[in-house]
Amino acid sequence: MKHARWPLLPALALLAATTAQASQVYRWTDPQGRAHYADRVDGTATGDVSRIALPAGPTVVARLRVEADAHGVLAWVDNLLAGPIEVMLHAEGDDVSSDPPLPARGTVPALSAGLLARVGAGNPRLRVIAVPGTPNARPRDVEYGWPLQTASVRIQQAWNGSFSHADGENRHAVDFAAPSGTAVLAARDGVVMQSEAGFAEASPGEDEDELVARANFIRILHDDGTMALYAHLQTGGVLVRLGQHVRRGQVIGLSGNTGRSTAPHLHFVVQANRGMRLASVPFRMFGPQGILRFGTMQDGGG
CATH class of the missing domain: 2.60.40 (Immunoglobulin-like)
Incomplete structure (x- = not known):
């Protein structure tokens, strides 16, 4: 895959x-x-x-x-x-x-x-x-909820994934495979800080570098200063508004395949501002069948 x-x-x-x-x-x-x-x-x-x-x-x-x-x-x-x-x-x-x-x-x-x-x-x-974000963010040890309205887990790329999770912003990111249009759920309470819903999926032959910043996404700010990013949403796939308070488990968007992506999925990462730079933060998550351990998963596993 x-x-x-x-x-x-x-x-x-x-x-x-x-x-x-x-x-x-x-x-x-x-x-x-x-x-x-x-x-x-x-x-x-x-x-x-x-x-x-x-x-x-x-x-x-x-x-x-x-x-x-x-x-x-x-x-x-x-x-x-x-x-x-x-x-x-x-x-x-x-x-x-x-x-x-x-x-x-x-x-x-x-x-x-x-x-x-x-x-x-x-x-x-x-x-x-x-x-x-603010450089004063102090991440707490919080258990995140499953961010998709699905009953199974399929991981396309986990932590330290060699394909595109080797940089500081995404080292602890996870790509969850999901058909386009799958409901995306807030994994933790927070405020909708930023979003983009206007990009279309890539056309055949488009330059990959030009697709880098063309993923629809939602960024949610948590009360400890960390931020969760939900990316590659479908066109018009943002179902919340700027400044809205959301609760864990609430539907916030629809998954898709926008940006530089080869298959429909949800890219999920928790980030903190570390002084004019974003860094991904390790997190715990409870999935449909129990605790998920991303550090031990292999790319394409699940």
Whole structure:
């Protein structure tokens, strides 16, 4: 059986400064002072409700926004995810004055803006890289639930899989074989931080490198700062909305074969931000027939 190849979603994504047709996400607080983000307002809202525009099309992590002032420019980053991101601001050239000095690094909370630096005059060319999550994540030992609505387990590639699980982001990833359209379940409680549902399956002859970032996916943020990625979903296969709280066992999407993949499957991995980089995290999971031990499974087994 051919192994399904995981499209390596870039951890370091160039922040877009362009605008696009946007959808709306609302922010409000409940009577306990907790912030909520969703595409509709429910009965818990108190006080003012604010609207946040999100770009349509392929998911964008954040935007770099530059505002002129009397001494140069203020470099802001707008976080478009319903979870924190870590960012770093760079400038081309060695003689750019900035407070703080560049590269400047910081964390921006969910669906909010952060001022990274005041950059001196001279019209420097700025760029920003971003990584989902916060470097303060502290993974807990949690048992994850089975992420598919199936009664059997078939592993295409497990931990340390030589085909595409050798890098730090995916070393502890698992590819579960599943027919396209199989219900994908949340393996743990969390908040929908990021998703993409607009990519179609690859056509014959498409360049594999160009397919790397064309997998539909859902990223769910957990209360310890870790994030679960559910990838290769079918077109339109995201059934949850940004900012939505989900419970373990809840249907969140539909499996598929998008991106750089040779067979329908679900790519599942738990990741943590380790300081401007994503690292996969070992996890325990209870499957349909009991405890799964990925460290001892062979590629193509199950």
